[in-house]
Amino acid sequence: MLSRHHWTGVIVLLTFATFASCAQVEDPCKTKSRVVADDKYCDKYWECDNGQSIQYDCPNGLVFAGKHRGVTEGCDYPWRSNYCEYPKVQTNPPIGTEHCDWLYGIFGHETSCTRYWTCWNGTATEQLCIGGLLYNENAHSCDWPENVDGCQKHPLCNEDPNGNVPLGKSCNRYWQCQGGYPRLQRCPAMLVFDRRSLRCVVPPTEDCDVPTTTPPPPEEENQDSRPNTHKSQRPTHGEYQDRQRQATRN
Incomplete structure (x- = not known):
């Protein structure tokens, strides 16, 4: 029985052999980004790992978009990626869940023209188009109703x-x-x-x-309707006795 170390060596050799058979694929270990797109499949890419060119798959429903791009792991929705153009195709089959044709993607609602589903790892979240817009399946976003077929x-x-x-x-x-x-x-x-x-x-x-606004409270006025700027700031005799009693209690 082969040890774990031997199995790792076999996997690396098989991966390297697969990469070598694709002469059109650029060696990621010779690039600055260390990541390159696959030459045939837009949902696969090659990454340099410890000096070896290893092939990886994008999450189900996404395609390669470039290093540090896309929605996750360098992968993005197919309609937003420049790496998924003819004759390239997605080779991995769709994995569907409730409301989701793929594990990742944006999909139209089954019964409503104003709602749609955003799917992330197979979990669907219902979204609503506002402002009189309808979901456009071709644009994968909310759009003016006259641009949406089937929901006139x-x-x-x-x-x-x-x-x-x-x-x-x-x-x-x-x-x-x-x-x-x-x-x-x-x-x-x-x-x-x-x-x-x-x-x-x-x-x-x-x-x-x-609509009403609450007016500000009226200002207090003196009997002569004029401020007395010469009024003494010293406390009265009664105020003085009150302060003395308060100080004694403290």
């Missing part, structure tokens, strides 16, 4: 494609539908959004009161 109408504008829609309990912001696409709007200063007329009006309304 937004649920907020189902009743009136060119009307206004209240925004939660907000008194000055609302959704303005334009051809079925909502745009976040704000009422002009000193106006509030009326949920009945669906427009900006002068307050108060049933839900929003007039």
